[in-house]
Amino acid sequence: MPTKETKALATWLKTQLGENRFENDYAVLSHYLSLQGTPSAEFYANILRKNNFDLSSLPSKNSYKKSFSHYNPKRNTSFTFIDLFAGIGGFRLAMQRNGGECVFTSEWDESAQKTYSTNYAEYPFGDITKINPTEIPDFDILTGGFPCQPFSSIGKREGFEHKTQGTLFFYIAKIIKEKRPKAFLLENVPGLVSHNEGKTLEIILDVLRKELKYDVSIKVLNSADFGVPQERKRLYFVGFRNDLGIDSFEFPKENEKKVGIGQFVETDAEGPSISEHLQKSYIFKKDDGHPEIIDKDSDFPVKTLCASYHKIQRITGTFVRGGKTGLRLLTEQECKAIMGFPPDFVIPVSRTQMYHQFGNSVAVPVVQKISEQIVNALGGDE
Known part of the structure; x- marks a missing residue:
């Protein structure tokens, strides 16, 4: 069910579905409302009809979006995609800017669901491990920043169901196998390259290339x-279905100037300010160049924003000169800039959750550039 903090959208959906509904009913209805007039809408309409829901009682797509969507980039759509491990929608922003239409979203964290639904007027479906691929409408491109978990040792090559069982990558592979999208874009930490002496990455590429039959390119990029x-x-990871004949992919070129x-x-x-006591006893306890302190004159990119930023870690943290105590944490707008989110993106959660969500997100401009290359490569297939 939606969190207690969720207001207008949840209240309205409850009036439509009633109180005794499960989380995915809100996801089905909100996806249908956002996709009215598209082939994917009929997929969700059939689910609602099976539950004896009167579709004629619902508002139009434009009316619904106007009432409940805080951030809805307008762009003529040329391809469809799904947003897995969606977080707060970084992949979605990037794909929509390149003409994509999101037809399915999955995110298990309730706080992230709140931010996502506030901005897009769609409740994400929950835990991906409980989703049957047949419950997902057809789509062109799969996207997702999947967590890296330990994989089984290479051992006997018995197929991805043996090698990746128990990992979240396994569920991505299941969806790709069932739905056969034209392409996919996946993101992970660079440590995956050396994880388990490279065996984890070897398994992933083996599954994607040999078993699922996709031409795959990988590259570490710096935002x-x-x-x-x-x-x-x-x-x-960028992959294209073998039969499309796209066996080479060029990642976008880096800018010369940062x-x-x-x-x-x-x-x-x-604010939020860092107390003078904490500064003396911890932040500046050593003269070792840590933490990173910035101000209006800082002409360099900051360190990686971590999901645990709110814990004020002197080695990994970046703090701002100013505020009541002379030193403060990053503001919401500064975090948006650091992650490439637009200034009008709404953050309806606590400051701690805000840091956590941005720290777990993708940098939107990077994904936007990669997805632009994917769309160009698909070209006449769209």
């Missing part, structure tokens, strides 16, 4: 090379 004021390296954080630092922002 700072794509106009994002943050040093953030991530490993990206963008500094200074232009995004807010002037006269008072």
